[in-house]
Amino acid sequence: MSGDGSPEGRTSRAPSPARSRFSRRVELAATLLAVGAAVLVWALTRTYPNYDSYYHLVWGRELLNGSLPSFEAYAAPTQHPLYIVLAALLGLVFGEGGDRALVLVCFLAHAALVLGTYRLGAAVFGRWSGALAALFVAASASFLLYAARGYVDPPFLALVVWAGVLAAEDRRGVPVLLVLAGLLRPEAWVLTGLWWLWKRRPRDLPIVFVAPALWCLTDLIVTGNPLHSIQATSALAEDLGRVRGIQHVPGSFVTFIGSTVRPPVALLAPIGAYLAWRLLGWRRLLVPGALLAGGIITFVGTGILGLSILPRYLTVPAVAMCLFAGYALVGFTEAEGRVRALWLRVSAGATVVGAIGMVILAPSLTNVTEEMRFIRSTHDSLVTLLDDPAVREGMACGTLTFPTYRLVPDAKWHLEDARIGARSALRRDRGVEVYALSQKALRRYGFADGTKPTVNLPNPAFERVASAGILTAYRRC
Incomplete structure (x- = not known):
């Protein structure tokens, strides 16, 4: 060899x-x-x-x-x-x-x-x-x-x-x-x-x-x-x-x-x-x-x-x-000869490791399907909320804001000419504030490294005007 x-x-x-x-x-x-x-x-x-x-x-x-x-x-x-x-x-x-x-x-x-x-x-x-x-x-x-x-x-x-x-x-x-x-x-x-x-x-x-x-x-x-x-x-x-x-x-x-x-x-x-x-x-x-x-x-x-x-x-x-x-x-x-025979026997044993790996992998694939379902839910909730007439009226009064930056580009893609921002950067006193409702949505979109948790607290001066799926919106004009 x-x-x-x-x-x-x-x-x-x-x-x-x-x-x-x-x-x-x-x-x-x-x-x-x-x-x-x-x-x-x-x-x-x-x-x-x-x-x-x-x-x-x-x-x-x-x-x-x-x-x-x-x-x-x-x-x-x-x-x-x-x-x-x-x-x-x-x-x-x-x-x-x-x-x-x-x-x-x-x-x-x-x-x-x-x-x-x-x-x-x-x-x-x-x-x-x-x-x-x-x-x-x-x-x-x-x-x-x-x-x-x-x-x-x-x-x-x-x-x-x-x-x-x-x-x-x-x-x-x-x-x-x-x-x-x-x-x-x-x-x-x-x-x-x-x-x-x-x-x-x-x-x-x-x-x-x-x-x-x-x-x-x-x-x-x-x-x-x-x-x-x-x-x-x-x-x-x-x-x-x-x-x-x-x-x-x-x-x-x-x-x-x-x-x-x-x-x-x-x-x-x-x-x-x-x-x-x-x-x-x-x-x-x-x-x-x-x-x-x-x-x-x-x-x-x-x-x-x-x-x-x-x-x-x-x-x-x-x-x-x-x-x-x-x-x-x-x-x-x-390979050929003795190398092939020995390798075949060792590989057969290693296949057991592969089988164990597939068992380990199964929860990961389940997590992927759950993540895909959550992505669909988020997108549908966001589009429905942003198309709500009450939300559109509120956006005419000021900026549309989210707790953090995480949903900002999604909203920008759906609303081309709207004013959109994140409350973790600057909080406005007019417009529409969007909040997450479910625990997973709150963890994903309400918190981000380097941001304050207070961005998830509704401003008392705003009134709740619309909800869709895992998101809700408050408005002040």
């Missing part, structure tokens, strides 16, 4: 033309199934974007109206240039239905992520390892929830993984996908740098700086500060009391990875990485290794820069760990 790519007990066999045709048909069927499932889940669940994504929809509409995006609004999230362009296009085509269209794009991107994980795993470790890795990604409650809430992560991850597919299959197009990904999340900047170090072509060096330059140019045009995104994100994290700092990186890494891909997958991943290094050689691991290293480098960087330390910042290494975990469990299908 050696680490040079030609180990004892493993041979490289070229697939026959008939087998290749069969594989292509299976992949085509899997693609159609994944796309159909994504559309079906989107239609049945009827979920809506999260806070950040609603702001991108608002910013996209502002661009369409000929104005600069309001990046400097109270508690505004970090802007992602390509996502603003996407949001603007969806708003142009679908109008207010652009929010649901954005969620559909994310579900389709999630399907592309799953399919890309299979292709990447198949290219590096073999078809069965790729299929299991794709199953791990598809079964992740976190990845599914990111799609259901219209996060920027599913399109970003799909671009990154398919760039990995092209790199592993030695095909063109890798820098194009990485630049696009770099306009969605900065993690791709590190991956683009690693790609250049791999190729070492001086003429390609400018590609490394395209996405960061366009990001800074966007900030410069809109705010006059090319570093607005990083400075505003760091300041917001401090204002909201978010977990930040390099000292929190190690513990958060373990916690976040375990919650994203589940503990059994996280435990199998280092085993798979070691086996792959020993049996396949380090050169075969360049692409999944780059995904793992690039994600870790970026996560550590967020701690150094004082940004919020969030689970979403570990999605790239989480996908890489799914790839290694898939190889750890079924990599024996690509």
